[in-house]
Amino acid sequence: MDQLVLANLKHRPTRTIISIVGIALGVCLTLLTIGMVQGMIKKRAQREANVGAEIMVRESGSLGLRTWASLLLPIEEAAALAEVEGVRAVVPVGQYSVSSQTGFGLRIIEGIPETGYQEISGIVFVQGRMFHKQADEAIVDIVYAQSHHLTVNDRIEVFGRPFRVVGIYTPESGPRIKVSLEKLQEYTGLSNKCSAFLVKCERPEEEEVVARRIHERFPDRQVLLTRDLPVIYSRGTTAINA
Secondary structure: OHHHHHHHHHHOHHHHHHHHHHHHHHHHHHHHHHHHHHHHHHHHHHHHHOOOOOEEEEEOOOOOOOOOOOOOEEOOHHHHHHOOOOEEEEEEEEEEEEEOOOOOOEEEEEEEOOOOHHHHHOOEEEEEOOOOOOOOEEEEEHHHHHHOOOOOOOEEEEOOEEEEEEEEEEOOOOOOEEEEHHHHHHHHOOOOEEOEEEEEEOOHHHHHHHHHHHHHHOOOEEEEEHHHHHHHHHHOOOOOOO
């Protein structure tokens, strides 16, 4: 083999060097792509874990980043979840994948209630206010606003039409662009549906006990501890009802 390589270098030096460079470039691009994807997954998972709630309840079989980005759960389950011992508050949220403004890749739009989410997540507006649920209005996190040079009253495209940015919040929590859950339901045609429930415990230190109670009450649902989301997203495994 060594002699073959040396013979090629001697008799066909240009072609051999081009082949070596081409293979090396392909390996480098593959490693770079893998690193970028892993970095994006890690950041997204960290934002999902930073929602303020200790528990997330979603459709059974939903794993990873995109498989729960649809509206499958009935909103009325929130009331039943709130009855579970140890639960302080329940907030329904919706997530939906749409094409990015550049036309390459996808972005997640999150629908949240006009009230309730801010109290659980602890987000604070550094500019502007919360959207009105019936208006074409959106809020974005401070990182998204800075990277896209946005300020309050600027317009961004959501669902193929312009939405007015009415608030910029911190810290990063879940998807960077949020609209009212009602607007997301209107776009998808799925009224009274959501993607997941965020559950805040009365005593955060009892989150595992409360999660098991929820799983016993709702065996057909996937019950996750938000603290475990970075590991769950990277490995594609569940925490409570594996």
